[in-house]
Amino acid sequence: MFKHSRAYSRAYSQHPHTRSPPLHAIATPKPTLLFAIASDDVNEVRQVLESGEAGPNDQVGPQSALAFTLTNDKLSHKNEIVKALLAYGADPSALRNPKLNPSAQASPEGSEGGSGSHSQPGETMPEGMDPATRYYVTRADSTHTRQTSQLIYRSFFRPLTRVRYDLIGQDWVLEQLFRVLSMHSQRLSVAPIVVLLCGPSGHGKSLLARKFGSLLDIPTHTVNMTTLRSTHDLWQSYSMSPYEEPSSDTLAQFLLNNEGERCVVVLDEIEKVEDPKALYSLLMPWELGRCSLEVGKRHVDLTKVIWLGTSNIGHNLVFEHCDSRPDPSKPITREEYRDLMDLSRPPVSECLGASLLSRVTTVLPFIPFTLEEKMAIAAEAVYSLTCNAEKTLTPQDVEAIVMKALPSYVPSEGARSLHRAVSNQLVDMI
Structure with a gap:
């Protein structure tokens, strides 16, 4: 199925935790995952995981797939492959298991020690990872992440849990979103789903809205509301997103x-x-889930439409609320976030009108990034702006660039300011 057998063979034979066995001697239950990872193509990894031909926790030779990826220094897209494995359910606790992540010195006989100390490879320890990889692995390993995923685990919306490996930060946004979707999955709410994502620019609102449909594999239509001049214009608007398939509808x-x-x-x-x-x-479709799209025409069933609005409403409110907390340097708590949600509704009502807001299922304010989140964003910027960065730069090199970029972070611009700062750092290095 996969074309890069030579890349696989080379990656496996040069891997520090192998004894360079012949290809036919490798004992793995699902060898296609090994081929996909060693091909250095994240799309092939996603394809084999999506197809069910292999699982994200399958062993690759003597290691878990996650450990194999982290310790393979031949990969140019290591960070993206790690994210793909985590998005499909790879368990980071395997990195602490000597049977699934043996040390470089461990022999097959000595790998069984469950009670002794485990000297795991440095690349698989948090301090040996770049800030982005460390952020995603730590996030996947947290109790809160698992608990949040359980909210929609058995529902149609389950694939949305993967969005946390595209979206940095906003854990409370995702928790509240999953709660709303869980209610609809259990038919505890009969009104249509209408979610307003609000707050400062550059914090992931458009990214979450864009990923929503693609992760669920359902059609998406994006309306650029700045182009509307009348009520009629809404229904006659074409999809304006460059990320969607071109359409004349x-x-x-x-x-x-x-x-x-x-x-x-x-x-x-x-x-x-x-x-x-x-x-x-929008009043009727948001309340009843049906409306007439043209005067004199029949009502159309819109009950299963998911409406996502993005907005900068409450921009200043978000920063004021976060700065007013007892210790602004600490991550926001669930209670503080819910308080911010309540505070965000009045500005929305003032801007859009109380009648429209009364039909909105939930208003989700996006909040400023923590230090770890800013570091992860900057590290990802290094990889996106530098060819073969993961082969030419060590995690320590990446972290050094990140630390120099952090002082240029502008909260009101969010991730965009970090991308610009990293770009300037890389230009200075040329």
């Missing part, structure tokens, strides 16, 4: 084509609509 046609089916409508920059009256036509 208007929103009305999109909803007709997907009537009674799960689909996503993203209303980007909802508060920037020129005439607030353009939002009036």
Whole structure:
């Protein structure tokens, strides 16, 4: 199935934890995962995991797939492959298991010691990882991550748990979002799903909205609300996202084509609509899940549409709330986040109108990044801006670039300011 057998053979034979056995002697239950990882192609890794041909916790030779990836210095896309494994359920606790992550000196006979100390390879320990990889592995290993995932574990929305390996930070946003989706999965709510993502720029609102439909493998239509001039314009608007498949369908046609089916409508920059009256036509579909898209035409079933609005409403409120906490340097707590959710509704009501807000399922404010999150964002920027960075730069090199970029972080610009700072650092290195 996979083309890069030569890359696999080379990666395996040069790997520090192998004895260079012939290819036919490798004993793995699902060898296609090994081929996918060694091909250095994250899409092939996703493909084999999605197909079910292999599991993310299968062994690759003497190691877990996660340990094999972390200790393989021949990979140019190690961070992305690690994220893919974690997104599909790789268990980071395997890194602490000597049977699944033997030390370089361990012999097969000596790998059974469950009671003795485990000298795991440095690359698989937090201090041996770059800030981005360390962030994702630590996040996947946390109790809160597992508990949050359980909210929608058995529902249609389960694939959305993978978004935490695309979106850095916003753990409380995801928890509250999953709670809302869980209620709908259990039919505890009959109203349509309407979620407003609000707060400062550069903190992941558009990224979450964009990933929503693709992770669920359902159609998405994105409306750029700044282009609307009247109520009629909403239904006649074309999808404006460069990340979606090109389409000649208007929103009305999109909803007709997907009537009674799960689909996503993203209303980007909802508060920037020129005439607030353009939002009036959302009142009925948001409350009843049906409406007439044209005067005199039949009502269309919109009950399964997921409406996602993005907005900068409450931008200043978010920073004021976070700065007013007893210790702003500490991560925000669940109780503090819920308090912020309550505080965010009045500004939305003032901007969009109380009648529209009353039909919104939940308002989710996006919050400033923690230090670890900023470091992870900057590290990912290093990889995205530098060819073969994971082969030419050590985790310590990446961390040094990250630390120099951090002072240039601008909270109101979020991740964009870190990308710019890293870019400037790399230019200075040339």
